[in-house]
Amino acid sequence: MQEAQPAYAAASATVDRPLGRAIVITSGKGGVGKTTTTANIGAALAARGASVALIDADVGLRNLDIVMGLESRVRFHLLDVLEEKCSLDEALVRDKRMEKLSLLAAAQTREKEDVDGEQMRALVERLRERFDYVLIDSPAGIEQGFRNAVIGAQHAIIVCTPEVSAVRDADRVVGLLPTDWRPELIINRLRPALVKKGKMLSIEDVDAILRLPLLGVIPDAPEIIIATNRGEPPALDPNSPTGSAYRTIAAKMAGEDVPAPTAAPKRSFFARLFGGL
Amino acid sequence: MVTSGKGGVGKTTTTANLGAALAVRGHRVVLIDADIGLRNLDLVLGVEKRIVFDLVEVLEGRCQLRQALIRDKRFESLSILPAAQTKEKEAVSEEQMRGLVDELAEMCDYVLIDSPAGIEHGFRSAMAGATEAIIVTMPEVSAIRDADRVVGKLIEKDLPIRLIINRVRPEMVRSGDMLSIEDVCEILSGELLGVIPDDEDVIDTTNRGEPLVLDPMNRLGAIFDKIARRLEGELIPFTVLEPPTIFGRFMDMWKAKAG
Amino acid sequence: MFGFLARLFYRSSSSETARKRLKFVLLSDHLALAPDVIDAMRAELLAVIARYCDIDPSCAEVGFEHREQGIEMHATVPIRALTGRQRPDLKVVRPSAQLSQAAPVVAAEAPASTVASELPGIEWGTQAPLLDEEPSDDGAERKSDETATGEKSAELEKSAVEGNAAEPASKTLPVTRKKHQKSGRTYPAAPSSTREHVNGERSAQG
Numbered sequence: 001m002q003e004a005q006p007a008y009a010a011a012s013a014t015v016d017r018p019l020g021r022a023i024v025i026t027s028g029k030g031g032v033g034k035t036t037t038t039a040n041i042g043a044a045l046a047a048r049g050a051s052v053a054l055i056d057a058d059v060g061l062r063n064l065d066i067v068m069g070l071e072s073r074v075r076f077h078l079l080d081v082l083e084e085k086c087s088l089d090e091a092l093v094r095d096k097r098m099e100k101l102s103l104l105a106a107a108q109t110r111e112k113e114d115v116d117g118e119q120m121r122a123l124v125e126r127l128r129e130r131f132d133y134v135l136i137d138s139p140a141g142i143e144q145g146f147r148n149a150v151i152g153a154q155h156a157i158i159v160c161t162p163e164v165s166a167v168r169d170a171d172r173v174v175g176l177l178p179t180d181w182r183p184e185l186i187i188n189r190l191r192p193a194l195v196k197k198g199k200m201l202s203i204e205d206v207d208a209i210l211r212l213p214l215l216g217v218i219p220d221a222p223e224i225i226i227a228t229n230r231g232e233p234p235a236l237d238p239n240s241p242t243g244s245a246y247r248t249i250a251a252k253m254a255g256e257d258v259p260a261p262t263a264a265p266k267r268s269f270f271a272r273l274f275g276g277l
Numbered sequence: 278m279v280t281s282g283k284g285g286v287g288k289t290t291t292t293a294n295l296g297a298a299l300a301v302r303g304h305r306v307v308l309i310d311a312d313i314g315l316r317n318l319d320l321v322l323g324v325e326k327r328i329v330f331d332l333v334e335v336l337e338g339r340c341q342l343r344q345a346l347i348r349d350k351r352f353e354s355l356s357i358l359p360a361a362q363t364k365e366k367e368a369v370s371e372e373q374m375r376g377l378v379d380e381l382a383e384m385c386d387y388v389l390i391d392s393p394a395g396i397e398h399g400f401r402s403a404m405a406g407a408t409e410a411i412i413v414t415m416p417e418v419s420a421i422r423d424a425d426r427v428v429g430k431l432i433e434k435d436l437p438i439r440l441i442i443n444r445v446r447p448e449m450v451r452s453g454d455m456l457s458i459e460d461v462c463e464i465l466s467g468e469l470l471g472v473i474p475d476d477e478d479v480i481d482t483t484n485r486g487e488p489l490v491l492d493p494m495n496r497l498g499a500i501f502d503k504i505a506r507r508l509e510g511e512l513i514p515f516t517v518l519e520p521p522t523i524f525g526r527f528m529d530m531w532k533a534k535a536g
Numbered sequence: 537m538f539g540f541l542a543r544l545f546y547r548s549s550s551s552e553t554a555r556k557r558l559k560f561v562l563l564s565d566h567l568a569l570a571p572d573v574i575d576a577m578r579a580e581l582l583a584v585i586a587r588y589c590d591i592d593p594s595c596a597e598v599g600f601e602h603r604e605q606g607i608e609m610h611a612t613v614p615i616r617a618l619t620g621r622q623r624p625d626l627k628v629v630r631p632s633a634q635l636s637q638a639a640p641v642v643a644a645e646a647p648a649s650t651v652a653s654e655l656p657g658i659e660w661g662t663q664a665p666l667l668d669e670e671p672s673d674d675g676a677e678r679k680s681d682e683t684a685t686g687e688k689s690a691e692l693e694k695s696a697v698e699g700n701a702a703e704p705a706s707k708t709l710p711v712t713r714k715k716h717q718k719s720g721r722t723y724p725a726a727p728s729s730t731r732e733h734v735n736g737e738r739s740a741q742g
Contacts, residue, residue: 061395113397140285141395169317225449229551453549
């Protein structure tokens with residue numbers, strides 16, 4: 001907190017900057033990329049110099065530690081902190097690549113019902129005092145775990161894939177969030193080639209149904225699977241197309257004026273072949 | 278029950294297609310959508326406009342079970358019991374679910390319960406009615422970890438477990454960028470029921486609300502037919518993923534590069 | 537360009553990484569032990585062995601494997617030589633009959649002098665509550681160990697720590713061999729129980 005705030009932070013924080021922003025990343029449907037999104041936005045924000053805390057709220061099915069590649073460093077978890085078995089500092093796992101990125105892992109052997117909503121709210125509040133961003137990775141569904149993830153946040157990012165079931169669930173989740181929120185949308189796993197063939201909903205289709213401000217579009221790429229295998233968020237890889245999409249999102253969150261996201265322009269066969277070489 | 282731990286691995290698609298494949302083979306099948314509040318089985322099967330009553334209304338006694346069942350127009354012997362969309366999962370207790378499944382089991386040959394993601398209340402009530410479990414997973418670290426958690430829960434209840442590995446990309450397995458079937462089976466130690474490759478047709482058919490099994494030319498339809506036959510107890514060998522060729526490898530690399 | 541060629545000619549194997557990470561994570565989940573607790577357990581186990589012989593901790597491997605019956609822990613600890621702090625009272629603690637049935641281990645008993653020079657890598661498995669298990673009375677040296685304290689299982693630790701003069705001078709390989717299979721979900725927290733026990737013995741003696 002003593003460090004001078006970089007200029008970019010001005011947009012996302014007031015002058016005295018009392019508290020950071022607590023943002024829940026949710027989707028309704030599982031497997032659309034909430035955890036990957038949380039990890040990558042967090043990494044991209046931290047790479048810009050912001051201090052970021054990631055909370056894995058998926059008690060019992062934690063995965064943020066795996067995606068971040070920090071599973072071997074997790075010693076204490078969320079419930080340990082809530083139940084005061086350890087201090088917040090002991091439980092926060094510092095990222096191995098970036099000083100300013102920390103993870104608070106979920107408990108794996110406990111149930112979501114073990115989390116007390118009010119304690120969760122207080123915890124997020126404490127983290128906001130110390131970090132510019134607190135990103136909360138919500139579990140799938142709309143049960144207790146989802147409610148616990150939302151409780152301390154003031155803003156939501158909805159992750160959705162261009163599939164009917166994901167869009168429907170996203171719509172349902174928006175309806176469950178506080179009415180004064182204006183959740184932002186990330187469309188994940190877009191395959192421009194399929195959209196072109198008419199086999200996948202387009203950005204416009206999803207936009208027309210959900211009517212949420214579009215924060216970003218992430219292309220579908222096998223590199224995400226590889227990155228999860230390795231535990232390295234692609235947001236830190238300057239050559240990765242998904243990484244660049246995540247960095248754009250982080251820039252937008254930090255208040256930079258970035259052009260509206262569109263599907264990646266489809267290059268011709270030869271352009272792609274030689275672009276690769 | 279069809280379950281997975283992690284969401285988005287293809288539980289609902291698998292339930293719908295396996296149900297359709299069993300129906301095609303002449304069995305009477307009922308699919309229960311246990312994902313109350315986030316129902317999607319109706320969308321995958323394209324019956325969303327025909328829903329009159331739902332699971333919760335049946336349990337609350339507001340309608341007859343037969344009134345709530347939606348008969349699929351394409352497969353005579355396939356019916357769907359949709360989930361309530363505006364209720365909470367807590368609206369269904371484990372006892373209620375057990376009673377309902379018992380009642381349905383008397384009417385038909387297979388009751389497939391599409392479990393919600395996670396291991397919360399919705400999962401537990403779906404599990405309460407089941408006598409065996411199919412775990413759908415993907416060759417990804419997080420999906421397998423979640424599946425492992427579910428395996429633990431199912432073992433506690435003594436439910437037999439079988440595995441369907443979904444979204445396998447043979448070219449990525451070959452290039453060493455995806456866990457292989459053997460890896461997944463070794464880690465989860467369950468009986469393998471089927472392997473489903475990653476295919477864009479799945480998105481397409483879900484958009485349309487048509488099960489893959491409808492199309493006799495579709496390779497995924499054939500795979501679900503095999504899974505259905507394995508479920509009947511038939512012994513069917515697994516197709517070996519096609520061996521890599523130089524050209525194939527080059528294409529994989531290129532595809533990986535081009536994204 | 538290079539990346540493309542590298543991908544074409546060398547197979548990067550992120551699935552290998554994924555496999556290793558998964559095994560590690562699931563183990564940690566099943567044992568309900570935090571990864572650093574496993575590390576601490578490893579360090580303590582090695583420290584115990586190091587009291588008896590000269591080992592190279594950097595070459596030691598403590599691993600877990602999923603077996604049908606549950607999780608099995610095994611350790612491979614290359615021994616360079618017995619330490620200069622050899623005591624006359626060192627002895628072998630054998631696994632109890634029940635434990636050896638569960639997982640028979642080839643016993644490697646030999647006089648310290650011969651073993652010391654030629655131990656490329658002793659497979660060394662241990663049950664979590666290292667010294668709380670009562671050893672079986674199946675060896676001559678075991679019988680002679682029955683001392684007034686009545687707690688035979690503590691003898692190894694005590695004699696190592698205190699150098700109990702009443703102990704008979706049986707110079708055998710000071711390697712504890714216990715192989716045990718146990719359901720992962722009830723795996724006890726190893727380090728704490730071991731440490732408590734050692735401390736308890738020390739305070740009793742001191």
